[in-house]
Amino acid sequence: MITPLLASELTKRVVVTLSGEAVAQVKDTVFDFKAGRITGFTLSGRGLLAGPLKVSLPFSGVHAIGPFAVMVPSAAVLTERKAVLAAHEAEHGQVIGAxxxxxxxxxxxxxxxxxxxxxxxxxxxxxxxxxxxxxxxxxxxxxxxxxxxxxxxxxxxxxxxxxxxxxxxxxxxxxxxxxxxxxxxxxxxxxxxxxxxxxxxxx
Amino acid sequence: MMLMSQAHGLLVITAEEAEQLGRVSGLTIDPRTRSVVGVRLSGAPKHATAIAWDRIEGVGRSAVVVRSVTAAGAGRDDLPTHHEILGKRVLTENGSEHGTVKDIAFDTTTGHIHTLYTALGDISGNHLLGVGGYAVVVRGA
Incomplete structure (x- = not known):
């Protein structure tokens, strides 16, 4: 059984560790359209004044994407922003409106x-x-x-x-x-x- | 078996001195062992605001008994960070919301968590994965 989810709904979704701590929220979803999968997420901090974070979440570090939260095993899976963005910069984000x-x-x-x-x-x-x-x-x-x-x-x-x-x-x-x-x-x-x-x- | 809400407010008394240390303000849970590992006290002197579960002699309907004042202070440095669990949001490991924790049934001898009660149904204590500042995480159904 496949549960479909709109990518736009992932924006601002909270990123929670399995130990119950909220570590970030999703800023953007980065896709690899060729492979047909999510490369990872760029993140922003939580709260009113929080801006983009220097770390990002590669999809290999995701435990599950759920209707309420994106679950990760621990904060240790967050890596450098470049790791998620660099490989697919050309394909990123442009598809909406095409x-x-x-x-x-x-x-x-x-x-x-x-x-x-x-x-x-x-x-x-x-x-x-x-x-x-x-x-x-x-x-x-x-x-x-x-x-x-x-x-x-x-x-x-x-x-x-x-x-x-x-x-x-x-x-x-x-x-x-x-x-x-x-x-x-x-x-x-x-x-x-x-x-x-x-x-x-x-x- | 006792409910966490029933433990709240119980008097904490030492068996040797019959000294009243304070009242239970919360229970600290270690999700790895799925059990209560500490008792938080309100109105207690500074050196005894938290007591490790293995220092506790007995938990009854009217009081929590600790052996002595000195016993109460030992072992509490090893306690995991305390997070209030009653009223906290419950998430499954799949990222779904499962209401909030209404109450918790635990074994007064071993401290083992038996059941988490939520508005959306009961969850076995064995399914507990994490207790954090943001949420209680349970194994997915």
Missing amino acids: PVLTDRGTEAGTVLDVVIEAGSSGRLIGFEIAMKEDTGTGHERRRAFIPRGEALAVSGRAMIVPAHARHFVADDLPSFGAQVEAFRRHTARPSHLTPTTTEEAQA
Whole structure:
């Protein structure tokens, strides 16, 4: 069972150690769009006047991402900011607002948010998009969720989704988890032959 | 078995001198051993504001008995940092909220934590992972 979570909701979420101390709050989520997972989090201090922290949280140090808090084993997992930011600076943060195109060249909408899987996987499972629909009477926009496809490409300029992903669009986040599972089953065969990551090969 | 809320306010008295040291203001819990390891006192002289659990002879309905004034002072430097637990937010290790600690049932002899009571249900003391300044952390269901 997949519990989807919007990345924007992680901002300001408290980071708590398993011994019950609040050590920071999430400032930004850093993604590796190629690998389809969270690289880590930049952090800020807690409280009214607290600014950005010099330390960050690499995803390897995360115990679990939950609906209330991001849990870490201890404060010792926090490392230099550079460790999280350096590797993926080019891909960081630019996806929100980018146009969504299908691999057939249809414009599907624009990216509103990134959907991740709650828990300890750090998997990026899809995107919330503002759908662009041709209804005949004009363009109507609605909010929808699209699973991250196997062949998806993301850059700061655009996001490309497989055309068949549109069949798996969900209107609300809770039903999205089931949709993603359906999408994974649908694409299971080709990904089995050419797994992009060991993770996806097992899925 | 006793509830932590029942222990609060109990008189702390020495067995040898029948001297009243103060009243229980809190119990210190070590999440590693999942047990009460110390008693915090209010109205006590400075050298005895905290007493290690192994110095305590007995915990009854009306008082907590310590062997002597000198015994009360020993061992308290090894106590973990005290964090108030009643009323504290409960988080699972998965990062979900699970209400606040309403009360705690503990064994008056061993100090072992038996149950954490929350508005969202009872949690076995064996699931306790951490007691900090921000939250009580329990193993996920």
